[in-house]
Amino acid sequence: DYGNRNGISDPIMNAFSGRADTRHIEWYLHESDQDTLARMPNKKSYEEQAESNINVSSMKEYSEMKGKGGVATETATGFCIQNLMYEPCEYLNDFIGQCIFCEQSCHIAHDKESIDFLKKDCEVQTKRLEQFRKAKAPNEHAKNWYKVHSKNTFVLNELINVMEDETIPKGSVIRVIIRKQEIRIADLKTQKISIRKLQLANMEEDIKAGTEALTVDPNCDVDSKETDDGLDFLNFL
Structure with missing residues (x-):
């Protein structure tokens, strides 16, 4: 539950806990739907962040150079250019x-x-x-x-x-x-x-x-x- 609230993905939590079936994670998540929605960033706050955050600003510029959005994902130390929608990270x-x-x-x-x-x-x-x-x-x-x-x-x-x-x-x-x-x-x-x-x-x-x-x-x-x-x-x- 703590990992879920802090954005750790289900596959990583499964690896930590040794579970083979990702559905087992659901039994340990206690956050309400309202709290989950409250943690989701909206487009406006993301754009405001981009104005002051050099990390996000550069990621936005990179996406614009590629001619399409959603080609990069923010990380703790920069951003990832792997399309995680179609190719999950295994690194x-x-x-x-x-x-x-x-x-x-x-x-x-x-x-x-x-x-x-x-x-x-x-x-x-x-x-x-x-x-x-x-x-x-x-x-x-x-x-x-x-x-x-x-x-x-x-x-x-x-x-x-x-x-x-x-x-x-x-x-x-x-x-x-x-x-x-x-x-x-x-x-x-x-x-x-x-x-x-x-x-x-x-x-x-x-x-x-x-x-x-x-x-x-x-x-x-x-x-x-x-x-x-x-x-x-x-x-x-």
Whole structure:
């Protein structure tokens, strides 16, 4: 019920609770129809928000450039350009910001609220890596998790730097393209795209040192969510 009130989709709540049938969710939703309607935004309030919210303004400009509405969906860190009406999102990662490394996810230059959110996420992931280095790893997968998560955290930090870059026009659309190891910046005013390559080689020595410092406990046979489960969401394998 709490997840429903805060906009979490039924498939995600089913995944959390382990239910196979989406209809089972209905037994746990206690919000009245009137309260549900009260939470739904109307067109006027959305347009008013667009006037003051750089995130929504850029999303609106993007939709106008495409020549049709409804081609983008607002997210916690920008907007998504995947048409969720016909193609549901199946992307997951091991970070708080679930959309960060998806190629369909767009971030907005100088969007302060999103930058603050991403900085907090980066702090959490950096802390996870620090704690992981200090603890005994439960299995050999730990070294692989540490390597990949270090690279992902580095990319997140690079994304934040680009979003804060004063040379990039306010409201520009920024996308992380993992498969090409680059960040693309689209100026909606000039309709020009610039590319910044991710300098992952800069992280190799730190990652190597951190991996060598990990101590694997051969007697530990308990699965760890920091390793086995986390490997399902890796982006650099």
